[in-house]
Amino acid sequence: MALDEVELERVPADDADGEGPSLDTPLQNEPTRWERDAALDVVGHPHARLEGIEKVTGRAVYTHDVNLPGQLRAAVLRSPHPHARIRTIDVSRARALPGVHAVLTKDDDIDVSWYGEEVPALGETVRFVGDEVAAVAAETALIAEDALRLIDVDYEVLPHVTDMTRANDDGAPSIHDTGLGGNLAEEPARYARGDAERALASADVIVDETYTSQTALHNALEAHGTVATWNGDDLVLHESTQSVFAVRDRMARKLGLAQNRVRVIKQHMGGGFGAKQVPWKQTLLATLLARTTGRPVQLMLDREAENLAAGNRNPTRQRVRLGANRDGTLTAITLEALCTCGAYSTPGEASNIAGLYQHLYACANVTTETTRVHVNLGPAVAFRAPGYVEAAFALESAMDALAKELDIDPLELRRRNYTRTDQTQDKDWSSPEGLATCYEKLDEAFGWSGRKRAAADGPRRRGFGLAAHEWMAGSGAPPAYAMTIVNADASIDVVTGTQDIGTGTRTVLGQVAAEVFGVPLGQVAVRLGDTASGLYSPPSAGSFTVPTLAPAVKAAAENAREQLVAAAATLWQTSSDALEWHDGGVRERAGERRVIALADLVEEIAPHTIQGHGSRLANPGDRSIRPFGAQAAEVEVDTDTGEVTLVRIVSAPDCGRVLNPMTAGSQVIGGVTQGIGFALTEERVVDDALGIVLNANLEDYLVPTSADVPEIEHAMVDLPDLHANPTGAKGLGELPLIPAAAAILNAIHDATGIRFKGLPVTRRAMIDALESGTAENAS
Amino acid sequence: MKSVPVSLSVNGVEHTLALEPRQVLLDVLRDELTLRGTKQVCTMGNCGACTVHLDGRPVYSCLVLGVECEGREVTTIEGLADRPDESASAADDLHPVQQAFLDCDAYQCGYCTPGQIMSLAALVDEARDGAVDIDDAAILRATSGNLCRCGAYRNILKAGRQAVDGVSGSDGENARGTR
Numbered sequence: 001m002a003l004d005e006v007e008l009e010r011v012p013a014d015d016a017d018g019e020g021p022s023l024d025t026p027l028q029n030e031p032t033r034w035e036r037d038a039a040l041d042v043v044g045h046p047h048a049r050l051e052g053i054e055k056v057t058g059r060a061v062y063t064h065d066v067n068l069p070g071q072l073r074a075a076v077l078r079s080p081h082p083h084a085r086i087r088t089i090d091v092s093r094a095r096a097l098p099g100v101h102a103v104l105t106k107d108d109d110i111d112v113s114w115y116g117e118e119v120p121a122l123g124e125t126v127r128f129v130g131d132e133v134a135a136v137a138a139e140t141a142l143i144a145e146d147a148l149r150l151i152d153v154d155y156e157v158l159p160h161v162t163d164m165t166r167a168n169d170d171g172a173p174s175i176h177d178t179g180l181g182g183n184l185a186e187e188p189a190r191y192a193r194g195d196a197e198r199a200l201a202s203a204d205v206i207v208d209e210t211y212t213s214q215t216a217l218h219n220a221l222e223a224h225g226t227v228a229t230w231n232g233d234d235l236v237l238h239e240s241t242q243s244v245f246a247v248r249d250r251m252a253r254k255l256g257l258a259q260n261r262v263r264v265i266k267q268h269m270g271g272g273f274g275a276k277q278v279p280w281k282q283t284l285l286a287t288l289l290a291r292t293t294g295r296p297v298q299l300m301l302d303r304e305a306e307n308l309a310a311g312n313r314n315p316t317r318q319r320v321r322l323g324a325n326r327d328g329t330l331t332a333i334t335l336e337a338l339c340t341c342g343a344y345s346t347p348g349e350a351s352n353i354a355g356l357y358q359h360l361y362a363c364a365n366v367t368t369e370t371t372r373v374h375v376n377l378g379p380a381v382a383f384r385a386p387g388y389v390e391a392a393f394a395l396e397s398a399m400d401a402l403a404k405e406l407d408i409d410p411l412e413l414r415r416r417n418y419t420r421t422d423q424t425q426d427k428d429w430s431s432p433e434g435l436a437t438c439y440e441k442l443d444e445a446f447g448w449s450g451r452k453r454a455a456a457d458g459p460r461r462r463g464f465g466l467a468a469h470e471w472m473a474g475s476g477a478p479p480a481y482a483m484t485i486v487n488a489d490a491s492i493d494v495v496t497g498t499q500d501i502g503t504g505t506r507t508v509l510g511q512v513a514a515e516v517f518g519v520p521l522g523q524v525a526v527r528l529g530d531t532a533s534g535l536y537s538p539p540s541a542g543s544f545t546v547p548t549l550a551p552a553v554k555a556a557a558e559n560a561r562e563q564l565v566a567a568a569a570t571l572w573q574t575s576s577d578a579l580e581w582h583d584g585g586v587r588e589r590a591g592e593r594r595v596i597a598l599a600d601l602v603e604e605i606a607p608h609t610i611q612g613h614g615s616r617l618a619n620p621g622d623r624s625i626r627p628f629g630a631q632a633a634e635v636e637v638d639t640d641t642g643e644v645t646l647v648r649i650v651s652a653p654d655c656g657r658v659l660n661p662m663t664a665g666s667q668v669i670g671g672v673t674q675g676i677g678f679a680l681t682e683e684r685v686v687d688d689a690l691g692i693v694l695n696a697n698l699e700d701y702l703v704p705t706s707a708d709v710p711e712i713e714h715a716m717v718d719l720p721d722l723h724a725n726p727t728g729a730k731g732l733g734e735l736p737l738i739p740a741a742a743a744i745l746n747a748i749h750d751a752t753g754i755r756f757k758g759l760p761v762t763r764r765a766m767i768d769a770l771e772s773g774t775a776e777n778a779s
Numbered sequence: 780m781k782s783v784p785v786s787l788s789v790n791g792v793e794h795t796l797a798l799e800p801r802q803v804l805l806d807v808l809r810d811e812l813t814l815r816g817t818k819q820v821c822t823m824g825n826c827g828a829c830t831v832h833l834d835g836r837p838v839y840s841c842l843v844l845g846v847e848c849e850g851r852e853v854t855t856i857e858g859l860a861d862r863p864d865e866s867a868s869a870a871d872d873l874h875p876v877q878q879a880f881l882d883c884d885a886y887q888c889g890y891c892t893p894g895q896i897m898s899l900a901a902l903v904d905e906a907r908d909g910a911v912d913i914d915d916a917a918i919l920r921a922t923s924g925n926l927c928r929c930g931a932y933r934n935i936l937k938a939g940r941q942a943v944d945g946v947s948g949s950d951g952e953n954a955r956g957t958r
Contacts, residue, residue: 048881048882048884049881049884051889052880052881053881054889055880055886055889055892056873056877056878056880056881056886056892056896057816057856057857057859057860057873057877058814058815058816058817058855058856058857058893059816059857060889061815062818062890064815064818064819065815067813067815140810141806141810142799142801142802142806218928219928220888220890220928221818221820221826221828221888221890221891221926221927221928222818222820222888222890223820268888268889269888269890270818270820270888270889270890270891271887271888271890271928271929273928302822303820303821303822303823501888502886502887502888502889502929503887504887662884663884665884665934666884666886666887666929666931666934667887669930669931669932669933669934670887670929670930670931671930672930673930673932673933674928674930697821697823697825698820698821698823698825698826698926699821699823699825703926703928704930704932705923705924705926705932706919706922706923706925706927706932706935706936707919707920707923709930709932709933711933712933
């Protein structure tokens with residue numbers, strides 16, 4: 001996502017383009033470009049993950065695996081009520097339990113606020129089932145859990161509202177007094193260009209439909225968790241996080257510590273998907289318990305808490321109106337969206353539903369309005385392409401309906417509404433042919449234009465569907481800093497402050513350095529995930545890690561090369577200008593044409609070593625940098641049983657230059673797989689009368705299994721975007737998920753004639769729709 | 780809670796531990812023996828992340844009580860690579876499934892990986908023994924109880940194929956000649 005939605009206090013909040021303040025510092029160095037036709041030996045080729053051995057042997061240490069001397073285990077007591085005031089808490093029995101070292105409650109005067117609403121971290125009022133009430137540190141996890149059962153809380157239960165469509169009803173209980181009326185979390189966000197209402201009035205065809213998307217739960221397999229240790233006044237945090245620097249900066253601010261007194265470490269992480277791009281309350285509670293006990297404290301959320309209190313993809317209701325001429329030209333697009341941030345707002349929450357409506361198609365008349373309300377449920381947070389996944393479901397379903405209405409091929413309709421510009425800024429896309437190339441690759445790989453529907457086989461019907469998208473982030477989130485260290489034996493360390501959240505960051509950054517130095521990848525080690533490096537990097541979010549860090553590492557490697565050239569000049573008593581980097585070493589441009597290989601050069605200068613510095617420069621301001629994508633699905637629906645079988649899915653994302661086709665391929669199959677869950681099975685279920693979540697576990701919340709996933713093809717676009725940055729790479733991670741649900745639902749419509757307006761399309765929803773012949777009441 | 784003595788073998792090493800009856804095998808491995816390669820995710824038998832071998836069969840270690848393991852043999856991800864009967868000649872002594880995971884990028888974050896590998900290794904060991912003929916459906920069945928939220932399933936299937944093909948010839952003969 002863009003920077004106004006992540007925890008980056010050093011960047012102005014209104015800097016939505018992710019350009020950052022433009023600083024002229026000595027560290028800034030622009031790397032050379034890898035032109036589109038550059039012959040690259042390491043970059044662009046498949047390479048297995050550098051940390052693979054650790055992962056397949058069980059030796060990779062995740063936050064849950066950290067085991068420091070004297071480490072205590074913590075557990076959290078959570079509210080059983082959706083809205084209540086705590087009259088009294090009696091912790092005397094819990095404190096008396098042998099093995100219990102500390103209990104924290106609202107009575108301990110913690111004096112730290114949390115969430116966007118700046119409420120007390122442990123306060124008198126709880127606002128959702130799962131809100132934190134007390135925290136315990138004990139010798140073992142079992143003792144900590146035993147202690148929770150010995151805490152006596154007297155609650156005054158308050159009225160609640162969990163249905164976002166009722167949150168602003170007269171008489172709805174007030175969750176926070178925001179001063180905006182009702183449970184509005186913020187002023188509705190409005191955007192307009194042209195005159196959409198007038199255009200609709202004169203349109204040949206209008207599609208006017210309302211879609212609802214469900215609440216989805218991230219369910220990263222490693223829960224949120226922290227190990228906190230105080231060494232005197234220095235705090236060390238092992239944290240399962242997408243941003244070691246966001247955790248460092250926030251904890252320093254919350255506790256009044258200098259940033260260099262807080263060190264945050266994350267070597268391996270069991271998934272995040274957006275929910276770990278900001279620090280959560282368990283970080284604070286572990287830290288406070290560690291201070292109270294004088295011991296390291298580990299606090300891992302259990303699965304239920306993970307699903308109640310550590311983020312979710314917010315539900316949406318989207319009324320979409322499209323106006324078009326008979327030839328398919330879009331004349332108007334409008335969106336009225338309702339969503340909820342849950343009981344509290346988190347820095348990484350904002351879900352940009354409107355962005356896709358404003359950017360994807362050429363259209364002069366566009367209005368969007370997004371209303372966000374509070375409800376008594378756990379806080380929402382970014383979930384892999386927040387807003388865009390939900391928006392693509394609605395907008396691309398509506399586009400499919402328009403194509404049917406006009407009897408125009410869905411791909412052709414999209415091509416007729418192509419835009420080469422960002423119409424909100426009146427700037428060209430950095431890669432104006434990006435989406436068109438996605439369409440071409442998809443057409444070719446899927447065989448869209450030549451598709452022939454298999455004849456119905458008894459009750460089984462086949463269908464095809466597609467969807468397109470752009471993505472608001474994926475450009476780059478400067479600043480970021482990197483170093484390359486050339487050791488005396490010519491081995492190379494890449495050091496940055498970013499983190500690898502499972503996406504392959506280590507490997508790709510290693511490839512970049514290996515390419516620049518002209519050495520095999522095996523000669524490079526990548527050190528990351530530790531604020532002690534001092535090399536600030538942004539969160540691993542918004543698909544911007546590679547486009548942010550790859551240029552920084554490239555610059556750092558080239559800076560080291562320049563220093564190597566200078567070192568050779570000293571050795572040879574000549575000037576650097578007379579020398580150049582060539583073929584993994586330094587050579588003289590003319591004269592004797594002396595050459596020295598990297599290994600020989602560093603041996604000569606040992607024990608001196610070379611440290612190259614690099615930074616990520618601001619994004620260029622003259623273009624709008626966005627990745628794009630298109631995806632198609634073939635499905636089979638059994639009209640007797642309601643079973644939906646996915647036959648195949650082809651994904652064609654434009655992420656600029658593909659630096660590693662192997663790890664990129666994994667991002668694609670992973671994103672599509674999550675999209676399958678969003679389309680067909682995943683849904684947090686809430687009992688609105690009781691205000692409780694009924695399926696905060698992996699038994700009843702259905703994430704896809706190996707049996708649910710068909711053949712997924714990555715139709716690689718690999719179109720270097722040199723307007724974006726000198727490596728030509730844009731982000732990929734979020735892209736394959738964005739259009740998946742729409743492509744699948746459009747294929748279901750093609751197969752059955754049923755247009756589902758709600759997600760997920762469960763077996764139950766399908767059977768109901770088949771029986772009634774309509775999907776109006778589905779989902 | 781009262782502890783009881785339990786003797787069990789883990790990765791070929793005998794242990795006698797004092798366990799509370801409520802401690803599950805997962806906790807015994809992670810907390811008592813600090814074998815933290817086995818992952819805890821759901822604690823209720825939904826996800827497969829804690830899969831280990833109990834007397835050679837894959838089990839969810841969160842659903843097995845420690846006290847049930849008296850006299851039994853447990854193999855965890857830490858013990859897979861150097862099995863005494865391992866005849867694989869790979870230089871790094873990885874189990875064929877571990878090697879296949881590297882080759883096929885059958886993971887992203889790696890958190891479900893130990894469980895996935897243990898589930899597949901049990902199947903592949905059957906193939907190695909020539910006990911069964913293993914097709915894609917068998918591989919999917921063997922791993923359908925192991926959730927992967929990064930969605931690496933298609934590459935896990937590929938890794939399963941590679942590992943099965945590596946230990947059994949196309950005609951069903953054992954290509955490594957261990958039989």
